[in-house]
Amino acid sequence: MTELNLETIRIDRPVDGVAVVTLDRPDKLNAQNNTMFREIEEIAWxxxxxDDLRVVILTGAGRAFCAGFDLDDAKNLPSLGALGMLSQQELAARALLAFRSMRVPVIAAVNGxxxxxxxxxxxAADIRIASPSAKFNAAFVRIGLTAGDLGVSWLLPRLVGPAVANEIAFTGALVDAEEAERIGLVNKVVGADALMDECLAMAALICANSPGGVQLSKRALMANQEVASYAAAIELENRGQALLTRSPDMPESLAAFLEKRAPKFTGA
Incomplete structure (x- = not known):
C-alpha cells in the first residue's frame, strides 16, 4: 500500500489478507473532522x-466507535454559505462512499x-458485529438537521425496514446493542473482549473463499440494491458468473472438491 501520513486513523495487519482500520481520536470519542474524512477516502483508495487484501475491519479506539462530526468544528457550519456547506457535505460523503465502494467486504466492529x-x-459497512456497549443514534433531528445524511436515508430502511427506520430517524432515539440485533441493524452482539476475535473469525471464513467470487458477490449485492427489476438483477448476475468461469479459481475449487482437499485460491 502507498505510504500514508495519517493523523486520525491507524492501520494494522493482524493476519494475511486482513486490514484493521481504527478511528484513532479516543479523547474525542473518535469524532469526525475534515482530516478524518480525507484520510478515510485516502485509505479506501x-x-x-x-491485490492480496481480502477483508477490512473498521473499528474505533477507546470506548466509542464514532461519535459523529466533531462539535468543535460543527459550531462553524452555520457560518458557511450554501456552496460552502455543500462542499463540506461532499467531502464527508466522498469518504463514506469510497469506503462503502471498496471491492472487498468491510466488517464494522462496533465497540461503543x-x-x-x-x-x-x-x-456503510457490509457486516456489523457489536459489543454490548454499542449504541446507535441518528442524532441529526436533535440538532436541527435531517437524518437524510451520508447515506442513512438509503441504507437504514434497507436494513431494518421503512417503519423502523422512520422511528429511528424521527425520534433520534438511542438503539442499544440488544435492540440493534433484534431489528437486524447488526448481525450479532458478542462480548467486548471477544469482539475483535469474532470479526477476525468472520474475516477468516470470507478469506477461505475465492477472492473473485467474494468480490463479484459484493458487487452484485450492492449493485442490485439500486436496480429496479428482477430481470436487470439477473442480467448482472449472469455476467459475473460468466466472468468467474474464466478464472483459475473456479476449476481449482472443483478439483479440490473431487480430491477432498482445501482449494488453493489465487484470486487471478
Missing amino acids: ALNDE PAAGGGFSLAL
Missing part, C-alpha cells in the same frame, strides 16, 4: 489497490456508541 456520522459510517 489505497487499500483497494492491494455510533452516533450521527458515526452511525452513517457503521451502516
Whole structure:
C-alpha cells in the first residue's frame, strides 16, 4: 500500500489478507473532522489497490466507535454559505462512499456508541458485529438537521425496514446493542473482549473463499440494491458468473472438491 501520513486513523495487519482500520481520536470519542474524512477516502483508495487484501475491519479506539462530526468544528457550519456547506457535505460523503465502494467486504466492529456520522459510517459497512456497549443514534433531528445524511436515508430502511427506520430517524432515539440485533441493524452482539476475535473469525471464513467470487458477490449485492427489476438483477448476475468461469479459481475449487482437499485460491 502507498505510504500514508495519517493523523486520525491507524492501520494494522493482524493476519494475511486482513486490514484493521481504527478511528484513532479516543479523547474525542473518535469524532469526525475534515482530516478524518480525507484520510478515510485516502485509505479506501489505497487499500483497494492491494491485490492480496481480502477483508477490512473498521473499528474505533477507546470506548466509542464514532461519535459523529466533531462539535468543535460543527459550531462553524452555520457560518458557511450554501456552496460552502455543500462542499463540506461532499467531502464527508466522498469518504463514506469510497469506503462503502471498496471491492472487498468491510466488517464494522462496533465497540461503543455510533452516533450521527458515526452511525452513517457503521451502516456503510457490509457486516456489523457489536459489543454490548454499542449504541446507535441518528442524532441529526436533535440538532436541527435531517437524518437524510451520508447515506442513512438509503441504507437504514434497507436494513431494518421503512417503519423502523422512520422511528429511528424521527425520534433520534438511542438503539442499544440488544435492540440493534433484534431489528437486524447488526448481525450479532458478542462480548467486548471477544469482539475483535469474532470479526477476525468472520474475516477468516470470507478469506477461505475465492477472492473473485467474494468480490463479484459484493458487487452484485450492492449493485442490485439500486436496480429496479428482477430481470436487470439477473442480467448482472449472469455476467459475473460468466466472468468467474474464466478464472483459475473456479476449476481449482472443483478439483479440490473431487480430491477432498482445501482449494488453493489465487484470486487471478
